[in-house]
Amino acid sequence: MAAELMDGKLLAQEMKEELKAQVEELKSKGITPGLGVILVGDNPASKSYVTSKEKACERIGIFSDDTRLPDTITEEELLSHVDRMNRDDKIHGILVQLPLPKHIDEDKIINAISPDKDVDGFHPVSVGRMVLGQETFLPCTPHGCLKLLERYDVETEGAEVVVIGRSNIVGKPVANLLMRKDKPGNSTVTVCHTRTKKEDLLTHTKKADIIIVASGFPNTLTADMVKDGVVVIDVGINRVEDASRERGYRLIGDADFDSLKEKCSKITPVPGGVGPMTITMLLFNTVQSARNRLSK
Numbered sequence: 001m002a003a004e005l006m007d008g009k010l011l012a013q014e015m016k017e018e019l020k021a022q023v024e025e026l027k028s029k030g031i032t033p034g035l036g037v038i039l040v041g042d043n044p045a046s047k048s049y050v051t052s053k054e055k056a057c058e059r060i061g062i063f064s065d066d067t068r069l070p071d072t073i074t075e076e077e078l079l080s081h082v083d084r085m086n087r088d089d090k091i092h093g094i095l096v097q098l099p100l101p102k103h104i105d106e107d108k109i110i111n112a113i114s115p116d117k118d119v120d121g122f123h124p125v126s127v128g129r130m131v132l133g134q135e136t137f138l139p140c141t142p143h144g145c146l147k148l149l150e151r152y153d154v155e156t157e158g159a160e161v162v163v164i165g166r167s168n169i170v171g172k173p174v175a176n177l178l179m180r181k182d183k184p185g186n187s188t189v190t191v192c193h194t195r196t197k198k199e200d201l202l203t204h205t206k207k208a209d210i211i212i213v214a215s216g217f218p219n220t221l222t223a224d225m226v227k228d229g230v231v232v233i234d235v236g237i238n239r240v241e242d243a244s245r246e247r248g249y250r251l252i253g254d255a256d257f258d259s260l261k262e263k264c265s266k267i268t269p270v271p272g273g274v275g276p277m278t279i280t281m282l283l284f285n286t287v288q289s290a291r292n293r294l295s296k
């Protein structure tokens with residue numbers, strides 16, 4: 001049985017149409033949603049993600065305030081840019097593209113973003129609200145995973161979910177969201193990570209109904225590790241050299257798509273799965289932040 005593809009590109013497109021209409025409505029009320037974007041250094045992947053985010057903003061009518069800084073910038077200088085954006089009423093969301101250069105303390109920068117403008121959902125206040133089930137900006141990649149599960153009618157209530165990876169931006173939040181008393185949610189969640197024993201990982205993955213792989217390593221999940229009919233969400237993005245491609249590489253996820261697609265009931269492709277949803281959920285949060293302004 002071949003798996004159904006959970007098409008993130010298509011869902012992202014559908015959601016962007018809705019968001020575009022919401023932006024038009026906000027504009028008719030005198031509010032143009034604005035996203036402050038900060039990119040430090042010239043990491044090629046970060047540059048390409050930021051460019052995609054800005055293009056996506058433009059397409060749906062969000063204004064973006066683009067600040068590109070050299071990787072020689074000091075922590076204080078970077079903090080002053082965040083502070084400027086915190087005080088700018090035209091900016092409803094602030095995005096500091098990660099990773100930051102090693103000499104800059106990422107936590108310090110994230111903590112400086114006003115929680116009201118934290119459209120990445122990384123600030124400790126946003127994380128706390130998310131864990132407590134309070135209204136807040138949800139982190140974009142985990143939120144995108146939930147939207148995919150919802151759109152493709154995957155039942156999460158009572159499901160055995162295994163999350164592979166415990167990062168602050170994917171593993172921990174997606175595990176938390178799926179255990180919340182909510183829909184999607186109400187799952188029994190197990191988090192596996194680099195220190196999980198191989199035999200334990202297998203025990204967990206073999207009984208999972210849904211597996212979210214965010215390990216950062218290709219082939220972390222293979223067909224022999226899962227039961228028939230499992231749903232797999234692959235958050236990984238790994239570059240593999242490929243001279244036949246124009247850019248010299250191709251992208252693969254953390255799951256072995258080719259073997260898993262014969263055993264899963266549903267699976268996300270890479271590219272075209274979770275990645276496009278990450279950008280769309282950023283737009284979603286930025287529009288939400290601008291709408292919040294209406295009620296103030």
Ligand SMILES: Nc1nc2c(c(=O)[nH]1)N[C@@H](CN(C=O)c1ccc(C(=O)N[C@@H](CCC(=O)O)C(=O)O)cc1)CN2
Nearest residue numbers: 049096097098099120140141271272273275276278279
């Ligand atoms: N401030 C943030 N930094 C980072 C985040 C984040 O959510 N906020 N996440 C990641 C990278 N990321 C967004 O910034 C991101 C990754 C991948 C994609 C994406 O669309 N991928 C495409 C393929 C793109 C390509 O061809 O190169 C796909 O999977 O189809 C978007 C955003 C780290 N930093």
